[in-house]
Amino acid sequence: xxxxxxxxxxxxxxxxxxxxxxxxxxxxxxxxxxxxxxxxxxxxxxxxxxxxxxxxxxxxxxxxxxxxxxxxxxxxxxxxxxxxxxxxxxxxxxxxxxxxxxxxxxxxxxxxxxxxxxxxxxxxxxxxxxxxxxxxxxxxxxxxxxxxxxxxxxxxxxxxxxxxxxxxxxxxxxxxxxxxxxxxxxxxxxxxxxxxxxxxxxxxxxxxxxxxxxxxxxxxxxxxxxxxxxxxxxxxxxxxxxxxxxxxxxxxxxxxxxxxxxxxxxxxxxxxxxxxxxxxxxxxxxxxxxxxxxxxxxxxxxxxxx
Ligand code: CP
Ligand code: NVA
Numbered sequence: 001x002x003x004x005x006x007x008x009x010x011x012x013x014x015x016x017x018x019x020x021x022x023x024x025x026x027x028x029x030x031x032x033x034x035x036x037x038x039x040x041x042x043x044x045x046x047x048x049x050x051x052x053x054x055x056x057x058x059x060x061x062x063x064x065x066x067x068x069x070x071x072x073x074x075x076x077x078x079x080x081x082x083x084x085x086x087x088x089x090x091x092x093x094x095x096x097x098x099x100x101x102x103x104x105x106x107x108x109x110x111x112x113x114x115x116x117x118x119x120x121x122x123x124x125x126x127x128x129x130x131x132x133x134x135x136x137x138x139x140x141x142x143x144x145x146x147x148x149x150x151x152x153x154x155x156x157x158x159x160x161x162x163x164x165x166x167x168x169x170x171x172x173x174x175x176x177x178x179x180x181x182x183x184x185x186x187x188x189x190x191x192x193x194x195x196x197x198x199x200x201x202x203x204x205x206x207x208x209x210x211x212x213x214x215x216x217x218x219x220x221x222x223x224x225x226x227x228x229x230x231x232x233x234x235x236x237x238x239x240x241x242x243x244x245x246x247x248x249x250x251x252x253x254x255x256x257x258x259x260x261x262x263x264x265x266x267x268x269x270x271x272x273x274x275x276x277x278x279x280x281x282x283x284x285x286x287x288x289x290x291x292x293x294x295x296x297x298x299x300x301x302x303x304x305x306x
Contacts, residue, residue: 003113003120004296005106007130007167015172017304018295019138024306025298026291029064036066037298037305041097043067045123048074048103049226053262054123054131057289058100058297065294070096089115098297104227119300121293126160126227127190132261133164134296135288137172139281140217142288143257151175153215153252155208156242156269157235158186161221161261166191169201176202179211181238208242215252219259220244220269236268245271249279259285 003009010018028035043062045055055071062069072092074080079088085108092099093116101109102123113120122130140147151174154162158180166186169176178186185204205211212218223239224232249258258270258280266272275282298305 001119002300003116004130004300005109005113005120005122006128007133007164008171009130010171012171012173014299015134015137018134018292018299019141021299021306022138022288022292022295023142025294026288029291029294035064035294037302038062038097039066041065041067041301042095043069043098043100043297044072044092044096045069046072046077046079046092046099046101046103047123048079048101049124051102051123053286053289054100054102057293058123061290061294062297065297067097085111086115088112089120090117093117097301121296121300124160124226126225128164128167129160129261130164130167131289131293131296132161133168134292136219136259136261136285137168138292139259139285139288140257142284143281144216144255148173150216151177151214153208153212153218153248154178154180154220155211155218155244155248156180156220156239157184157223157225159221159225161219162186163191165219166202174201177205177211177213177215178202179205179208179242181242183238184235208244209248209251212244212248213251215256217257217259218244218249218252221261222263222265223269239269243267243269243271244274246273246277249274249277257281262286 045058059069089112097118100121100123104126106125106127109122137147154176165176223235258274260282264275
C-alpha cells in the first residue's frame, strides 16, 4: 500500500504511467464513456482548510469512478474537538478505502498515514500540494509535450506550491527559476527530495524578470496562503513587485504558458491581462485536477491497469 503525501512519493516511471492514464480517463470522460473501476469503494475527504477545486474534483471524480465519498471538516467532526489524529486515522481507515486530507502541518498527514490501513492522499498541507503539480505538469504536457529539460519560472511566495515544483523538477528532470521577496524564500530542507541536493534543478533570482527570462512556463500563487492570514498586511508590502504582468511574460519564451493553481487575486500576484490573456491555461489546469486525480485514485487502489 502506498500513500501520496508529497510529490517525491512516486517515481518518474510511475508519473509517466499516471500522465498517460489521465489522458485515457479524460478522453473517456469527454466522450461520456462510463469508467467505473472503483465501484463500491469509498473515499473520505477531510478538510481542515477551505476548498473549491480540490473538493469538487475529488468528489465528482470518485463518483465518476463508480465509488462514493464521505466529507468531513474540522468543524463538523471530532477532529475539531481534539480527538488524536492517530485515533481518527485508525477509525476512518477501517470504514473507507481511501482518504484525502487537506490540513496544516505535513507532520499531521504523516501521522494520519502512519496509522491508516488505506492509502492517504495529500490534498494540500502548509508544505506541499502534490495533486496540483500533478495537474499542472499534465497540463504542460498536453499543451507543449514533455516537460523534461524545460524551464519553469516561479514568481512569488516560497510556499507549498513552490516546494512541490522543486520536488517535481528533480524527479522529472526540468528546471525551476525561483524569485521570492526577501524573507519568503523556499526552505530547501522542506522542499528537498529525501534530503538530497536539489540545486542542480533550481536557481534563485532577486528580480522576478530574470526568473521569467526564456522560461517555458511562468507560474505564481497567492501572496498569502491559507493559515498565514495574520501576515497579510506585511505580505502585501513585501510582494508588490512579484506580480506576473505582461512585461514578465514578454521576456519568457514567445510560446510560454501561464499557470496559477487558483484562487487568484487579479492585480496582486497576477495582472488580469495575463491570467485572462492568450498564454493562460488556468481553466484547463483546474479541470485537469479531475482527470489526474482519477488516475491517481485508480492507481493507489488497483495499481497499473494497462
Ligand atoms: N487549487 C486548489 O487547490 O484550489 P482549492 O483551494 O479551491 O481546492
Ligand atoms: N498556496 C495556496 C494554495 C491554494 C490552493 C494555499 O496554501 O493557500
